[in-house]
Amino acid sequence: MKRGLVIGAVLLALLVGVILVAAMLGAERLPLFDLNEQQRSILYDIRVPRILLGACVGASLAVAGAGLQSLLRNPLAEPYLLGVSNGAALGTMVAFVFFQSLELTRPILAFAGAGLATLAVYRMAKSRAGMNVERLVLSGVIVTTFLSSVIVMLTTLLDAAKLRSFTFWLLGDLSQATRNGVYLSLGAVIIGTIVLMSQARALNLMMVGERDAFDFGVEVGRVRMLVFGAASLVVGAAVAASGSVGYVGLIVPHLVRLSVGSDNRLVVPFSAIAGAIFVVFADTIARTAIAPRELPVGAVTALIGAPMFIYLLRKN
Amino acid sequence: MKSKVKGHNSRFIVMLVMLILSGCGGVRNANVADTTGSQPVATSRVVTDDLGRHVTIPLRVTRVVSLAPNLTESIFAVGAGDRLVGVTTFCNYPEQAKSITKIGDTMNPNMESIVALKPDIVFVSTASQIESFTKTLDANGIAVYVTNPMSLDDVVKDLFALSEILGNSENSGVLANFVPELKREINGFRERMKNETKVRVFVQISKEPLFTIGKQSFLNEVIDVAGGESVTNEVESAYPKLSKETALALSPDVIILSESDDNREPNEVFRNSPAVKNGRVYKINADIISRPGPRLFGGLYQIARDLHPKKFPVPF
């Protein structure tokens, strides 16, 4: 327990540190003190909201990954692989195409898309013997690739102008951060994390097996609904704001488990913090590497995440 | 925001009319090489395209396919529109182009459709990024002529080349005079604007994500000749996604919006810029500034009027 608190404190300190450093870096060089009006605008209207959105998106995806991995007893479960991200992306696209000006429709339809995708995967994977892990991964891959194709088809049918906006966004793009977007994302991730933490003890049992969990008093159906619901909520909000940022939900919970073990009471909140750190870091690279041009943050998380994942696989 | 103004009375349009008129007649054999050896009458000839490739075509070209909207416009401009048998789905100007058989879009033209049309020559533009299809067309024994217009002079050159390949010998004299005339006009324009202070211009291609023009865009020269300076002419790539921080710091005097659904107004980062504060935001037809073709000259005139309204007070 003590060790957990220490690590938690370290992670929080690291998050604050990364945010501060990120605020000092960007396409435009800003002085540390005495900023003029334009520089203040750059910092507070553009840079800071984007950094905060990155933190929320990172926390959301990591916490969803942690919850889904425990619920489905599968270390490979993550929002992208299970089709949750693509479901949210498709929902967002539909909102954009049909309800263009109503910005609130985007996160709502993203949440709906994420939820439906999750349900589809779950239904496909369920067999009489219970949740077979291999079936789950297979169902997830089927749903996510199917949704990917639908997304590609939609982008092909859209006219060139809308197409351009989406192609970049689909790879994960934090550049459209607004104050409202940050509030929404922050709200979603706080609610989602609290819900997941409330189920953390149950998830500890479910990680071993649904049957075991049931035997020891867990209302398996209720836990499943709450975890799927929370994951869809946070992933929906994240994807609506910034597109599909991959690898965060996969890598971060793993790294957290390597440091503190599998107890979800620690893994869930720590994944949130670590996920925030990861994406803020990746986005700082995305914003500065080829400045004044930008890279999609999803490309950076993939470039960092994929080799890291291979390394983790090797280690086991 | 000023509404778009057609440069009806631009001297360029007058010249283009002349060009169209002169495009009726016989065949002009520029760069002729007698490929049939001892035959008294040549049945084919070899022309050299913008990439230095030697292309063999019949003496009289009657069936033409265009794989780029700017080339379709140019072909109509030189009076050979009636010989077009295939165009892309993006070729929407002039009106007659819309009824020509479509062979796909610029990214993925349908090879079978092209071959089935039995064209004498297929015109390709590097501006539409499909040089990769040159190989496939070559392999099918179809003559491919690649154009690579990167400047106003290049557009003139391409118009001339088209008129040579597709035009008539009767009016060749007129054509011969036309090109230097057009060049003189451009230089005259340059001279006229030389002593004006260059206006700092930001060209916004899409609002969110924020796309603009960069170093490799042919518009830089157009803006320069029109008496302006593209504030992003040092940024790598033709259509970079720009950091909002940089955009804010650039403080352009004028913003030109490429007219499309996702680009109805300047990005919020410009709200305190001189351009927005002084109401100097202008729209221009997206096709005109994205196609290095005959309408570019009209675009040049329109931009010059927008940048220096005092110099071009009223269309005479």
Add this chain to the structure above:
Amino acid sequence: MLEVRDISVSYDQREVLRDVSLTLRDGEIIALLGANGAGKTTLIRTLNGTLPVSKGEIDIDGRPLAGISRREIARNITVVAQENETRFPVTVLEFVLSGRFVHGSSFGWESETDIEFAKKALTECDLTGYATRLMNHLSGGERQRVVLARAIATNARILLLDEPTANLDIAHQAMMFKLVRKRCIESNYSAIVITHDLNLAAEFADEILMLKDGRIAAKGMPAEVLSAENVKDVFGVKVLLDMNPASGNVRVTNVF
């Protein structure tokens, strides 16, 4: 006390159990025997509320099982079954402590009591010093003992054990049965044990239930039930019966 009256259980439109009745009194151990597929696991799963009955009633201390919440059932009835493979790094202590979920709240950490019960269970299952070891580094038999410890740590009065000695060596098989019996005697707990080992059943069970094709083929004290005819009928094998010289209980020997 667990009372089962004429229950029938079906799934997949197939009747898996038919007209089964039994009474599990406090302090008692019942051994559940039968061939594979006879319905033993189904019976256990029905008794802890996982499977619904299509006919009949189950009462625990006079209250119908159907009306009790998941968590309350788990507080009173615990199951020891075959252990699942854990793909995550879990320590032995974490695994055993997770069973204390039945007593705690959804939020929050384990109390001192929880930890005490867990540690005691580890000792009783011969797992002292195993607390920080990872589950997937243990052998099958060691993991099985951890599963037993988790059940013991819950302090539930009724233990349902589904082939708990499957992976255990001879020493630990005996240890397991002794442990169960000790609890039943000392704390008035009760247990139903599914086992394939007829001799262990003879040694430790107060009552034996033989299932054949979902029905009770024989029920009663070991000496009565373990007859050559019953064994032939239920298992289809020929056996020799005599008396275990050490304990005086029935001894079953396979005749090949």
